[in-house]
Amino acid sequence: MIDRGTGQIAACALFLPHITRDIGVMTELESESRPLLQVTQIQKQFPGVKALDCVSLDLFPGEVLAVIGENGAGKSTLMKILAGIQRPCTGEIRLDGEAVSINSIQDASALGISLIHQELNLADNLDIGSNIFLGREPHRWGVVNRRAIDEASVEYLKQVGLDYSPRKLVRELSVGQQQMVEIAKALSVNSRILIMDEPTSSLSQRETDNLYTVIHALRAKGVSIIYISHRLGEVIELADRVVVLRDGQNAGNLEKSEINHCNMVKLMVGRDFSSVRTYTPRPLGDEILRVTNLVTAAHPKHQVSFSVRAGEIIGIGGLVGAGRTELLQALFGVVPALSGAIAVAAETTAISCPIEAIQAGIALVPEDRKQHGLILEMAVRENCGLASAKRDQRNGMLNRSAECAISQEMVDTLHIKTPSDQQLVQLLSGGNQQKVVLGKWLAMKPRILLLDEPTRGIDIGAKREIYQLMEKLAESGVAIIFVSSEMEEILHLPDRALIFHDGALTGELAHDALTEEAVMHLATGSVVAA
Amino acid sequence: MKKTLGILGLLVAVCVFTALNSDNFLSTYNMQNTFRWIGLFGVIGVGVAMVIITGGIDLSIGSAIGLTGSLLALFLAKGYSPWVVVPALLLGSVFIGLFHGLLITKMRLQPFVVTLCSLLFLRGIGRYATADQSVGFGSGYDVLGILAKGSIPLGSFSLPVPFISLIVVALLAGFILKFTIYGRYLFALGRNEEAARYSGINTDRVTIGAYVFCSLCAGFSGIVFSLDLNTVQPAGMGEFYELYAIAAAVLGGCSLRGGEGSILGVLIGTAVIVVLKNAINILGLPSQLEFAIIGAVLLAGVIVDELVKRMVARKRAEVAG
Numbered sequence: 001m002i003d004r005g006t007g008q009i010a011a012c013a014l015f016l017p018h019i020t021r022d023i024g025v026m027t028e029l030e031s032e033s034r035p036l037l038q039v040t041q042i043q044k045q046f047p048g049v050k051a052l053d054c055v056s057l058d059l060f061p062g063e064v065l066a067v068i069g070e071n072g073a074g075k076s077t078l079m080k081i082l083a084g085i086q087r088p089c090t091g092e093i094r095l096d097g098e099a100v101s102i103n104s105i106q107d108a109s110a111l112g113i114s115l116i117h118q119e120l121n122l123a124d125n126l127d128i129g130s131n132i133f134l135g136r137e138p139h140r141w142g143v144v145n146r147r148a149i150d151e152a153s154v155e156y157l158k159q160v161g162l163d164y165s166p167r168k169l170v171r172e173l174s175v176g177q178q179q180m181v182e183i184a185k186a187l188s189v190n191s192r193i194l195i196m197d198e199p200t201s202s203l204s205q206r207e208t209d210n211l212y213t214v215i216h217a218l219r220a221k222g223v224s225i226i227y228i229s230h231r232l233g234e235v236i237e238l239a240d241r242v243v244v245l246r247d248g249q250n251a252g253n254l255e256k257s258e259i260n261h262c263n264m265v266k267l268m269v270g271r272d273f274s275s276v277r278t279y280t281p282r283p284l285g286d287e288i289l290r291v292t293n294l295v296t297a298a299h300p301k302h303q304v305s306f307s308v309r310a311g312e313i314i315g316i317g318g319l320v321g322a323g324r325t326e327l328l329q330a331l332f333g334v335v336p337a338l339s340g341a342i343a344v345a346a347e348t349t350a351i352s353c354p355i356e357a358i359q360a361g362i363a364l365v366p367e368d369r370k371q372h373g374l375i376l377e378m379a380v381r382e383n384c385g386l387a388s389a390k391r392d393q394r395n396g397m398l399n400r401s402a403e404c405a406i407s408q409e410m411v412d413t414l415h416i417k418t419p420s421d422q423q424l425v426q427l428l429s430g431g432n433q434q435k436v437v438l439g440k441w442l443a444m445k446p447r448i449l450l451l452d453e454p455t456r457g458i459d460i461g462a463k464r465e466i467y468q469l470m471e472k473l474a475e476s477g478v479a480i481i482f483v484s485s486e487m488e489e490i491l492h493l494p495d496r497a498l499i500f501h502d503g504a505l506t507g508e509l510a511h512d513a514l515t516e517e518a519v520m521h522l523a524t525g526s527v528v529a530a
Numbered sequence: 531m532k533k534t535l536g537i538l539g540l541l542v543a544v545c546v547f548t549a550l551n552s553d554n555f556l557s558t559y560n561m562q563n564t565f566r567w568i569g570l571f572g573v574i575g576v577g578v579a580m581v582i583i584t585g586g587i588d589l590s591i592g593s594a595i596g597l598t599g600s601l602l603a604l605f606l607a608k609g610y611s612p613w614v615v616v617p618a619l620l621l622g623s624v625f626i627g628l629f630h631g632l633l634i635t636k637m638r639l640q641p642f643v644v645t646l647c648s649l650l651f652l653r654g655i656g657r658y659a660t661a662d663q664s665v666g667f668g669s670g671y672d673v674l675g676i677l678a679k680g681s682i683p684l685g686s687f688s689l690p691v692p693f694i695s696l697i698v699v700a701l702l703a704g705f706i707l708k709f710t711i712y713g714r715y716l717f718a719l720g721r722n723e724e725a726a727r728y729s730g731i732n733t734d735r736v737t738i739g740a741y742v743f744c745s746l747c748a749g750f751s752g753i754v755f756s757l758d759l760n761t762v763q764p765a766g767m768g769e770f771y772e773l774y775a776i777a778a779a780v781l782g783g784c785s786l787r788g789g790e791g792s793i794l795g796v797l798i799g800t801a802v803i804v805v806l807k808n809a810i811n812i813l814g815l816p817s818q819l820e821f822a823i824i825g826a827v828l829l830a831g832v833i834v835d836e837l838v839k840r841m842v843a844r845k846r847a848e849v850a851g
Contacts, residue, residue, distance in 0.1 A: 334728065358730040372728045375721045377789060386718060386729045389711045396710050440729065 034097060036061045036224055037082075037113075037193060042091030044077055046429075051077040052088070053248045059193065062222040064215060066229065066239035069268055070486070074248040075228050079195050082226075083115035084108035114186035115195045122170050122178055129153040129166030132185045156184040160214050176207025183214060194218065195226045200234060201320050212238065230485070232264050244268055247459060269488065279492060279511060282471075285310030287346070288479045289448055291331070294340030298326040299503025303340065306498055306505065308448070308479045313470060315494030316483045318523045322500035324483040325367055328450045331481075332364035333357040344448065358387065361447035365437050365454055367483070369430075373437040376426035380418055381407035383425050383436050388443040410439030415465060431462025438469070449473060451482035455489065467493060490519055501525035533783035534795040536835040540781075541802045544827070548809040555812055562681065562690055564808050569692030570678075570754060572800040574771060575778035576696070576703045577747025579796045580740040582779050583707075583720045585788025586634065586641035588741065590648035591748040591775055594626060595768030597656035598752030603665035603762040612674045616753060623749025624742055626652070631738030649772070656764045666761040678757035692754060696797070699747065704793040716740060721789030774803055777828060802831070 035058035044052040052074045059065050067075050080086040082093070084102040093100055095111055102108050108115070122131050129149040130137075138148040153166035160180040170178055179199060186194055196215075200208045215225060215238060229235055235242060242254040244267035252267045288310040293303040304327060308314055316324045330337040333351040342349050344360045351357045357364070366372035374383055385392075385403035392402040407421040414435040418428055425436055434454065441449065451470070455463040470480055470493065484490055490497055497509045499522035507522040548555045574591050581588045598619045605615045626648065633644045669675065680691035707713035715736045719726040727733050751771075756762050780786060781802060782795025806824050810817065 332728075353732075354728060354730045355732060364728065366728055371722070372724050375718050375725055375789075377721050378718065382714065382718075386714070386726075386731070389714055390730070393711050396712065398709055398711050398714055 038094040063240040066235040069245035073245040112192035114191040124171035290343040296326040302504040315497040317490040318500035323503040363441035363446035364450040367452035381421040431458035540831040566690035569696040572696040574775040577744040578775040579779040582784040589645040591772035592768040593652035594748035595752035599756035600656040600764040606667035627742035627745030631741035635734035660764040
């Protein structure tokens, strides 16, 4: 890995001749031991959740600082505070030793801090140049000086290795190229600190390599980079230092020499995952679901076949974009499959909409609970009863007593923390919101429960409860298929894991065969299990 | 309930102001007339409220009123039995709503565009069918005429039948919204259509139902308005009525983003508009100013409402902080 890194520095030095000059600057800056950015004792409170609790970090000039932690550890919140999107409740931010207050994105930008978002923030109907200079177009009497934009843009594009005309429309670029435009935009405002939030989550391998090259080049120029990633391999390759967050607090820092997989995981999890969950095999029932040659609209070239038994927990692993969510959506009829057969309890079932899936005893807890799982402005009770309202109706009339009973039962058994079941769902924490979505479906007594990233963005305690619930449901005979991007969950929870790469089912691993290496090989498509 | 308090305040203010400046406002005759007009306009307000709760809009109401009104006059003048004509027109209105709903759900067209086209189309058809001539059908339809002109005596006051019709429609709509699963689905999909679909709700069917209800209300109103007038001018009948209906619904607390609204609010919103029109008339204000005054008072009401809301929110934040 290190070989490749240095190779890339050499490669980019070829493309960017000014770097050799800048490396001198870097060492000079590094010899100064004063941090460029000092974040001290930041706290951030959301209704019901303490997102950040006394978090501190230092960032030195020209270093790549990786900030890692599990989902919900507070990384994104911290970055949003630095970028001026959110304000801390208490705490201090110093830049060049001076206390600053960052109240808006404009403030952050003026201080030289730019955030490269997980979801890109470009106007894709405009061209590259217009995006780079959006809001600060050089002009005379209100008429945009297009030539100035083009000339300057070319310069910035060269720095990020993009060889396109500034007049090219952003929507014609790939995601990775669009990200480069964002970085170019950050460079054009003379950013000294670049914050990258999961920059590789939707990049191809080649685009990722190109990003590394650009990051090395920027570091060589003295730009400091805060790099947030779930992918520890990337962190090992890129980071000069690592700050680990856990449950909204500092869990520890790692110097360059200490950065390895083991250390990072230890700090992130804070405990061995297997102490949270020990896998005990359960007796499995008959086959409840058989999927044959299923083709989803997102990956029309691949056919997927597998079967699930009652009481079985199936984990679906793979990288973002591997077609996992699309599989669940096809099984639930949200985006019906193009072809293939779905058989529930040995009966072939046509599923063209969620209503048909529900009739077949299938339930889906979607990945984006705010968009797809909940009516945020409605109360806990109404959300819990939404799916079962039709079943419990009395000649079209709402059965309020049944609804009330369901919500009471779910609040009690799932331990939903809420002042009452009349509380609006939007006021609950992520974990409790997720429990409301679960409750809505448990009221339907599903035979097959599909869970898409069931623990995304919720705290450790709620996660543990959801794991317990999954196991309890499996024991009662419910088949569970869950998609997760968290390696620990794929390794420890399921009886069997199906691993996807780029729309194809690349392999199936029984619990005993589940190792991180095996999963990663299948997920990256480097081997196909026989 | 809280949301209707502001608009109720506006209604009371307008009533008190008018009563203080005119002896006629509270007279039995004027009150009966005002209730009759509230009844006539309220029905379309309730209809459009259902559509607004889905997050949609119906701009075709005025033209639908014009069309059903003209056709009623036309067919009655030609001697057809009202017992055939009225059900046929109501059925036709259902089809208009069905057409809107299908285009909006199955074709994914925007409600604004679909119903704007209907606004033009239905008006044109009505004018063509009647050759743009005003059509009178005399006063020979006593039984049917009760719908528009009848009243039920309650002591010295007689309650106009259109107001009673409104109460029936409002109770029906209120019941649907509050007590049926259809009403629950309507609010749910108005707030978050995707989540509603993911919960196994047939969102298309629910949405289509709202448009059918709205068009049916418009068709019914067209018939009643026509009976009220005896003579129908196809080019102008019902013009702008959709805007009164939408204004009444929004004043009454329906959010144009969907998922919010109450029938009681719509009734009060309708009352505000009707009383304003009445006040301009009996206070002897120049009738050319009618739109200007209605617009100004409604705007003022909305601004005050927003300011009060912000003040309450600030107070609450201070208490919490």
